[in-house]
Amino acid sequence: MRCIPLVVLVFSACATGARAQSTPSTLPGASAAARDGGRDGTADRASDRIPDAGARDGKRDAALDPESLGARAEALASAGDRAGAAAAWETYARLPELREHERIYARGRIDALAGRPRAAPSRTTSAASYSGPGDPRRLGLLVPLSGRDQALGERMLRGAMLALAGQPAAGDQAAFELRVRDAAAEHGPLRAATELARDEIVVGAAGSGDRQLGVHTTTEGVPFLAIESEAPPPGSSAFAIIHSSEARAGELARRALAKGARSFAILGPDSAAGKRLAEAFARAVVAGGGRLLAQAAYSAGATSFAVPISQIKRAPFEALFVPDTAVRLELVASGLAFADLWAHPWGGPPAARPVAPVGSKVKRRDVLLLSTASGLSTRLLRNAGRYVQGSLLAPGFFADEKDPRAAAFVARHRALYGQDPGVPEAFGYDAVSVLRSAALDRGRTRTKLLEALQAGSFDGVTGTIRFAPDHTRADPPPVYVVDGDTITALR
DSSP: OOEEEESOEEETTEESOOOOOSSOEEEESSOOGGGTTTTTSOGGGGGGGSOOOOOSSSSSOGGGOHHHHHHHHHHHHHTTOHHHHHHHHHHHHTOTTOOHHHHHHHHHHHHHHTTOOOOOOOSSSSTTOOSTTOEEEEEEEEEOOSSTTHHHHHHHHHHHHHHHTTOOOBTBTTOOEEEEEETTSTTOHHHHHHIIIIISOEEEEEEOSOTTHHHHHHHHTOOEEESSSSOOOTTOSEEEOSOOHHHHHHHHHHHHHHHTOOEEEEEEESSHHHHHHHHHHHHHHHHTTOEEEEEEEEOTTOSOOHHHHHHHTTSOOSEEEEOSBHHHHHHHHHHHHHTTEEEOOTTOOOOOOOOOOTTOOOOOEEEEEEEOOBTOOTHHHHHHGGGSTTOEEOOSOOOOTTOTTTHHHHHHHHHHHSSOOOHHHHHHHHHHHHHHHHHHHTOSSHHHHHHHHHHOOEEETTEEEOBOTTSSBOSOOOOEEEETTEEEEOO
16 A cells, blocks of 8 residues: 655544644555545445554554544444444544644544534634634645545545645644545535535635535635636636646647747547637637648547548648547547658658658658647557657646656655656646645735735646636646657746
8 A cells, every 4th residue: 555645634524633743644645535434335445545554653552643543433434333433533532642623623523423413613722723814724625535536536635635745844834734525525515615614714725526616615715726727707716727728729829839830730529629629729820920721620539530631631731730638649640640741840850751652742741740638648659659759739737757847746646656647636736735835925814815826926737827817827838749758848
């Protein structure tokens, strides 16, 4: 089992150690469902997700370690042993080193397991119990941890945990707590958001799950970073941290224009999303002084592209935009090469090509290939590497270990999980990282945090994050280039 070091992480149905100290807590990195009250019904898997937590100083029985007690209590609850879970929380609540708000949380869990109404948290017992302005050390996360989107939510959670793990100390302010709620819980995401705002009194939150969350968190007075690309409702306290697909398409056009390309073509799916991206790309081309010479579409899900390629082939375009997934790009790129349109680095030396038969009138052309390439991974290189050389790709994020802004994040994720992070992990990381940075800067209250988010600029793995007046991303999306057997960030 791989485990992740984390300063503090508290789930809606457990507190696996809400203590901030020099020795980090240990939490399982692969899943969080067992610590969310077993809502996914898999009690048999709960014990597999308990961290191997030992004594912090080697002198104490691991059974009395707060992290172990909290995890054990929720594993028992997930397995249906409510009495055993309550007993474990009772032992937890008696530990002498706990803070008052940690003891209150444990008592709340005991009441919940016993079926008693949960008492409202005290507003005067500690610095962690502010009401209106929120607790400057508490951040909220609302993602699906059960149901059909559980895997997606867990990936966001991984990134969020990494945003707080291993952060350099900045005095007492560095001890942030991450309060987590399941956006797919039976009572719904809006109630979960209310719990974060009123019970956990977070200063700010991030998450995904419902369009209405932006309106609801505004009503609660909580700044909210939506792990979404759609613009939040006007006047809300929500911000969209993911670049829109249209922004990614427009950035590809601007990058190609900056390299010197002036004539373009589009080959994409006939879906609503494909048409929307094609329009955004065309607008950016025209705005930058370029010309759109040809455009063709194929059926969404197509595997053969001979007909649409023949419709654009005779146009003398220099760059071709494919607004589709990375998996579809593999097929399109090979189809283009079969039609003697080869992706090639802009301005690079001619690539080695098979020699045309004597007397052949076929003329092989190099083109600059552009794609939003959603879901990009190294699979593209394995399956179609020779057909996508020099291509510019805007998937939102790619795990480039040589990118200075993402190298540490990629390395830590690989070390903990044995695989590269993707878009969900990257934006989960950036959302919590931005909240933390804004809170450390000047966001000691919810109002101040909102002001910091509106005016600030924050380093992230998906760019230097800034928000526009409509609370969408104002900074350009990252673009990557295929270079040999690597995909690297284009600076």
